[in-house]
Amino acid sequence: MNVAQLQKSIKEYAASIGIDKIGFTTAAPFLELKNRLRRQQELGYQSGFEESDIEKRTEPVLLLDRAESILSIAIAYPSKMEGSPKGKRGERRGIFCRASWGMDYHHVLREKLQLLEEYISEWLPDAKMRSMVDTGELVDRAVAQRAGIGWSAKNCSIITPEFGSYVYLGEMITNIPFEPDIPMEDQCGDCTxxxxxxxxxxxxxxxxxxxxxxxxxxxxxxxxxxxxxxxxxxxxxxxxxxxxxxxxxxxxxxxxxxxxxxxxxxxxxxxxxxxxxxxxxxxxxxxxxxxxxxxxxxxxxxxxxxxxxxxxxxxxxxxxxxxxxxxxxxxxxxxxxxxxxxxxxxxxxxxxxxxxxxxxxxxxxxxxxxxxxxxxxxx
Incomplete structure (x- = not known):
């Protein structure tokens, strides 16, 4: 199986294991992002939860030797809850955001990426791969945007035409030279x-x-x-x-x-x-x-x-x-x-x-x- 056939096969396999979207991009540096992150750091706008080394966040080759491509995956999560309980006087309720509903997405996406790694290894036993979800060095949204998963919106989320911005993101760096997908054009327009x-x-x-x-x-x-x-x-x-x-x-x-x-x-x-x-x-x-x-x-x-x-x-x-x-x-x-x-x-x-x-x-x-x-x- 050549690389093009493998890429097509990966997309089909990804859909079969519950991955809602998958895209491919190169492992080239994220140069524009690097400048933005430096500016964020200067302004003190960072949360402190992210990787502090901007080079690692923007240079995939620092994370995997001879990196060629990055796979980006997206799995949708619900925005609506059936049977939502109502708070009342004396029994007030709080709310967890939608991204915390159900099972911890870190575990779910890591499992999907592990399955993808195993699938790729069956065809290319010598392939090198490194997967991450949210807590890795790379900026998930930047990878997803460049891989055509969605566009980078004004609210700093990735918005997909199919699922809106209600998607979890993960990625896999690999030394396989996959054909990159085309990034999606911004569709926020003048909306603020x-x-x-x-x-x-x-x-x-x-x-x-x-x-x-x-x-x-x-x-x-x-x-x-x-x-x-x-x-x-x-x-x-x-x-x-x-x-x-x-x-x-x-x-x-x-x-x-x-x-x-x-x-x-x-x-x-x-x-x-x-x-x-x-x-x-x-x-x-x-x-x-x-x-x-x-x-x-x-x-x-x-x-x-x-x-x-x-x-x-x-x-x-x-x-x-x-x-x-x-x-x-x-x-x-x-x-x-x-x-x-x-x-x-x-x-x-x-x-x-x-x-x-x-x-x-x-x-x-x-x-x-x-x-x-x-x-x-x-x-």
């Missing part, structure tokens, strides 16, 4: 809905994101969320879908065909108060199979507290008051102090007045004092 709708102004301009302001990043950070963003988190416990849900190209794209990513309603829209006392073990047993669990329970519980503040849920005050005294984590206690201030009940104020007498962490005390001073001015 995603930029206009971003809750924190994280989308600086089309295709440029300040990750430090992005809610998706903020919900994953383990640090206290800066005060200017807390009220904007809403009831999101992980991630943010706003720039996708407002996109006209995503209208009617439900993508319900992948069983691995079928959402579990009670987990994707969890009750907030029960989340607050989960142990590490309980959290892993309940949410460990979801990609949104990768940072552990601490950021999720902090976000759940912010969500209770968003709802001004007075029924949660007794639980929050107890944790304000007993929880060993300063980030949690500081967030609770702010949340009690937002809820604004007399019971919450009294809880802060009691807790501040034993609080030793200076930042937590500062949060408490700020709430009490604000309350005093209102009186």
């Amino acid at each position: 809905l995603c930029l206009d709708a971003c809750p924190t102004g994280a989308l600086i301009q089309g295709g440029q994101l300040n990750a430090q302001r992005c809610i998706a990043f903020l919900t994953q950070s383990k640090k206290p969320i800066p005060e200017e963003f807390r009220a904007k988190i809403g009831n999101r416990v992980y991630g943010c879908d706003t720039c996708q849900t407002v996109c006209p190209k995503n209208k009617g794209k439900y993508n319900l065909h992948q069983p691995s990513f079928e959402p579990e309603p009670e987990l994707t829209k969890p009750l907030l108060v029960p989340m607050l006392n989960l142990s590490n073990r309980e959290f892993k047993e309940t949410y460990g199979h979801m990609s949104g669990s990768w940072r552990g329970k601490n950021p999720i519980q902090r976000n759940a507290i912010l969500a209770l503040a968003h709802f001004k849920d007075e029924s949660s005050v007794p639980v929050l008051a107890e944790l304000l005294v007993k929880d060993p984590r300063p980030v949690i206690r500081g967030t609770i102090a702010w949340a009690l201030g937002e809820i604004g009940s007399s019971e919450g104020k009294a809880a802060i007045e009691r807790a501040i007498l034993q609080e030793e962490d200076p930042e937590v005390r500062m949060e408490m004092e700020k709430v009490l001073e604000t309350n005093q001015r209102k009186c």
Whole structure:
């Protein structure tokens, strides 16, 4: 089998194992991307989760000796959930973003790429391959754009005509000289809905994101969320879908065909108060199979507290008051102090007045004092 025949066969095999799109591009350097990443680094717009070495992110030959081509794959995930539970007074719910519904996509895509590697090895036993999903050095979106999977949109997602931007991406570098596919032309046009709708102004301009302001990043950070963003988190416990849900190209794209990513309603829209006392073990047993669990329970519980503040849920005050005294984590206690201030009940104020007498962490005390001073001015 020659390379052209193998390429055609790979596309057919990919479809048979549940890969929704596959494209091919060269292993040439991503020169334009390299300049953009340097600028992002200079501006301090990076999240800190990405590979710090820009050369590795843009030079595939540094990752695989004699690299010739890159395969890009896309698997669609659902944007719609059947049987979505409704929150109500006393039973408020949070929401995990769509990219965390169902099974952790890292595992699913790695499995598909492993199957592709095994398939290629059957025909070319000496072929060299290196696959990665999201946490690898390469920029998934840049590879997908050049491989013709979709176009790089103003909301910094890859948009496909078939599935919108609701796709997971992965890639494989190989030393096989496959014929590259043609990149897709930009189809965003003059639309700026995603930029206009971003809750924190994280989308600086089309295709440029300040990750430090992005809610998706903020919900994953383990640090206290800066005060200017807390009220904007809403009831999101992980991630943010706003720039996708407002996109006209995503209208009617439900993508319900992948069983691995079928959402579990009670987990994707969890009750907030029960989340607050989960142990590490309980959290892993309940949410460990979801990609949104990768940072552990601490950021999720902090976000759940912010969500209770968003709802001004007075029924949660007794639980929050107890944790304000007993929880060993300063980030949690500081967030609770702010949340009690937002809820604004007399019971919450009294809880802060009691807790501040034993609080030793200076930042937590500062949060408490700020709430009490604000309350005093209102009186």
